[in-house]
Amino acid sequence: MKTIGEVAAELGVEAHVLRHWEQVGALTVRRDGNGYRLYDDTAVEQARTVLKLRRVGLSLPEVVAAMAPKKSAAQAVVRAKIAALEDEIARRRQAITFLRHAVECRHRYLDECPDCSSFVSDA
Template sequence: MKMISIGQLAKRTGASVRALRHYEQSGLLDAIRQDNGYRLFDESAVQFVERIRVLLRNGFTLDEIRPVASMLAPQPPDLRTVCADVIALYHDKLDELDQRIAALMEIRASAGARLAFLEEQRRRGGP
């Protein structure tokens, strides 16, 4: 089993050392501590962190990722399957985003209506 340092993991994944420490403290990422306190990670952590980062870029929080984290671990090509829990996670996130978009559209419509009213008042010479 090849082990890599936190610096190597950060360099290979594009995640900051601080983010990797946070993933570890959040229970998502496992490290082996050496006697000197340095963290070592299994080589498979590279793909694992890359998958976490994809989910984070897609708007998921670490709390949302945690329940499906075990499914993000690399698997041999003949054992790869699409996990129903990850699919459900994406469905839930899309529903949440749709609700947020709808709320923002309402706010935008209200602000647009108020702006139109104010511009009309100004055009008419009102207050």
């Protein structure tokens, strides 16, 4: 069994983050007779999973849904996040294409360039 401070240090987060995760339902932690949180191996692994999901971009409500007992509900959330990330990648690639063109553009001002103008209208 570990204390909240030990788990926070192990995961590299502040204790208040673990309390918040518990408050929103992303983490389940046992309490001792005095009300202190006690993290068993299952709770630590659950916290580690929450952290991983947060680091890949899921919001806390998405994390809670992704950790739902019903696998189909969890998969739906993860699939939606994958689609959102793929859309973001496509937008970033378009931005890179535009910026590469802007660097090489022969026009003094980008608004004089038909290619640059078409990029802005497509965005």
